[in-house]
Amino acid sequence: xxxxxxxxxxxxxxxxxxxxxxxxxxxxxxxxxxxxxxxxxxxxxxxxxxxxxxxxxxxxxxxxxxxxxxxxxxxxxxxxxxxxxxxxxxxxxxxxxxxxxxxxxxxxxxxxxxxxxxxxxxxxxxxxxxxxxxxxxxxxxxxxxxxxxxxx
Numbered sequence: 001x002x003x004x005x006x007x008x009x010x011x012x013x014x015x016x017x018x019x020x021x022x023x024x025x026x027x028x029x030x031x032x033x034x035x036x037x038x039x040x041x042x043x044x045x046x047x048x049x050x051x052x053x054x055x056x057x058x059x060x061x062x063x064x065x066x067x068x069x070x071x072x073x074x075x076x077x078x079x080x081x082x083x084x085x086x087x088x089x090x091x092x093x094x095x096x097x098x099x100x101x102x103x104x105x106x107x108x109x110x111x112x113x114x115x116x117x118x119x120x121x122x123x124x125x126x127x128x129x130x131x132x133x134x135x136x137x138x139x140x141x142x143x144x145x146x147x148x149x150x151x152x
Contacts, residue, residue, distance in 0.1 A: 010123040059079070
């Protein structure tokens with residue numbers, strides 16, 4: 001059973017990346033363009049307003065890059081930092097715990113993106129298509145295989 005799960009791990013990670021990226025990009029599109037229910041109040045965030053408009057750009061662009069698996073680690077790192085900033089400057093002053101301060105979504109996105117920084121994009125990522133010749137895996141995965149071989 002463990003062998004099957006290990007073989008499916010890159011695909012599960014890829015699916016996780018795709019879903020998280022899609023949700024993040026939709027959140028940014030809602031804030032920037034007023035679609036999908038819009039930002040708070042249903043409208044788009046006025047262009048150039050700090051920090052809302054800049055956060056929405058990071059959400060849309062970063063979410064799209066993560067969704068596609070293109071520059072995943074860098075995009076996830078920036079997105080994770082943006083969500084940490086959002087949590088500690090907007091939500092945390094309202095209460096100690098995420099449930100009290102409506103900070104569950106930023107906390108979730110922060111940790112999900114931080115996970116992708118360390119795991120890489122998994123399967124089905126454009127990073128694989130644009131990898132340098134002779135390198136078919138995103139950085140870090142070849143080390144996992146070597147570590148598994150050494151343990152055996």
